[in-house]
Amino acid sequence: MKNHPSFPRHIAVVVTLFAAVLLPITPSQAAAKIQHLISPGGIEAWFVQDATVPLVAMEYAFAGGASQDPADKPGVGNLVADLLDEGSGDLDSKTYHERLERRAIELSFSVSRDNFRGSLRMLRDNKEEAFELLRTALTSPHFAKEDIERIRSQVMSDLRRETTSPSSLAGRKFLELAFGNHAYGRQAAGSLDSVPTITVDDLKDYTHRVIAKNTLKIAVVGDVDPGTLGELLDLTFGGLPARASLVPVPDVVVAKPPQRAFVPLDVPQTVITFGSPGIMRHDPDFMAAFVVDQVLGGSGLSSRLYREVREKRGLAYSVYGALAWMEHSALFIGNTGTRADRAGETVNAIEQEVRRIAAEGPTEDELDQAKSYLKGSQMLQLDTSAKLAQALLQYQLDRMPIDYIEKRNAMIDAVTLDDAKKAAQRLWGAGLLTVIVGRAPQAAAQPAAATAPTKPD
Structure with missing residues (x-):
């Protein structure tokens, strides 16, 4: 394969x-x-x-x-x-x-x-x-x-x-x-x-x-x-070379938001990728960021972006955001797709929710729901030998302790509302980097005219 x-x-x-x-x-x-x-x-x-x-x-x-x-x-x-x-x-x-x-x-x-x-x-x-x-x-x-x-x-x-x-x-x-x-x-x-x-x-x-x-x-x-x-x-x-000969890779900070780029492409559906500088895996605020990301754009049907972009406005079938971390940088990245004539409205809805959670943080109820989901979903993520082997390798690459699986849920539970608010401000306080691919840049640069909600393509 x-x-x-x-x-x-x-x-x-x-x-x-x-x-x-x-x-x-x-x-x-x-x-x-x-x-x-x-x-x-x-x-x-x-x-x-x-x-x-x-x-x-x-x-x-x-x-x-x-x-x-x-x-x-x-x-x-x-x-x-x-x-x-x-x-x-x-x-x-x-x-x-x-x-x-x-x-x-x-x-x-x-x-x-x-x-x-x-x-x-x-x-x-x-x-x-x-x-x-x-x-x-x-x-x-x-x-x-x-x-x-x-x-x-x-x-x-x-x-x-x-x-x-x-x-x-x-x-x-x-x-x-x-x-x-x-x-x-x-x-x-x-x-x-x-x-x-x-x-x-x-x-x-x-x-x-x-x-x-x-x-x-x-x-x-x-x-x-x-x-x-x-x-x-x-x-x-055992027969492999003893030592690798790697070229040093410098640390890099993700470009400072807000920035926006448009790529013209004549397709019916506009794709929007958005993100911001993230938080490194061993940063003290990482677990709080992990939890608050679930509130904004994580898996399931209860995230703010899902409710605001899909349920309330009917702009897209799906929208998500996730933390990504590497050896030398970290970012938050999200994605959605919408009709070309509603791209501007979609971008505005996403940016509005990002500004709101950066300014106010999550509610106590949202925090509790996110914690519950993250703890429960771990069971599904490790439910086969293959998945467990993949997870154990990733924990090693992330330099986690060998008992990290046992400690993880307690670390999630330890995240306070103040921790989550601080992490939200760090992640999204400066706004977003946004890339729009599709027709008509003006559809992305300006809010769409007010129309009755329609079912997304």
Whole structure:
């Protein structure tokens, strides 16, 4: 499975053929079982042994990601991710994929802003072959010319398709507005100009610099004992270079709001992407920001933006906002789509709610509802082995303690109304960065004339 990452993303979601049969794992059970495993060769992993079903799920990541692409060649890491499983060791691409399919092994790679990530799923009885196939992909990829050109062609096709996608154009423009010339402002998948220039030497250089043991984080959940897992980890990762050779990435603050950009595109529906500087993961105000974000634009049907934009005005089917955090920056980002002739009204409604919550904060009732939702939804986010492995990897990348799952709900409960008001002011007190993609800039620049509510397209 090829993964072309979108932004923002912090826990990669990989659909596997095992998803339907994985049984629930509650957060409390998971927390009690999490082991800090160290293999005989010194490879570390967070591990949950679970024999409920005969499956093993592993998520892992190396530091670096798309931020390690050369400045003039964005897309190198993404192309590496698409090519690592296109033949390795003594197996060509066709034979390699036949081996995966024969054993029902799910193996994939992807890049985020800060990490090169991998995912591996297998039946318990196929674990030795699965880990061996992963080992060869990481240590001896072919990067054969015919495979490079085939995958490059697929990436270019995706990029050309994105030139007529309002959502893709809005995301690209928002990153440029927010981050300028910083690495975070470039597209992880690359561009129509950069991808054709990527050479096999670029792919090999990226692999040698990024895929190394000293930045490796691993999470494993499934039916395997600690001793066997330790041996598999040593066989798979033990032969990698000891240390990565990463180019330093500077910290960057998101551009100061308010700013607005318009991208003309002749489509029936206008897409609006909006955001603001965020709050870093280890900032003391982060959890308060996490809760107040749920009040403004979070999941479910009770957020302010959902009520004001969809329910009261009928401007859009959906609208959301979420916190995104990286190693060197953080932001709040949201999105909606509306009819072209109602774009201005939609932008005004969003900005009005943002100004209101920045000035007043949430109510006590809104705060309580947000806390309840966030605590309850955690159960659903960790209800399979695959989801739990993804979460455990993300907690490591975020440098959370191994018992974070147990502590999380208490941290949410500890957020006070004053904390939430302070976080709201920090997030939205200066206003929004807004990108509008669609027809007629005047429809976005001015409020629409008063009309009776209509059902959105």
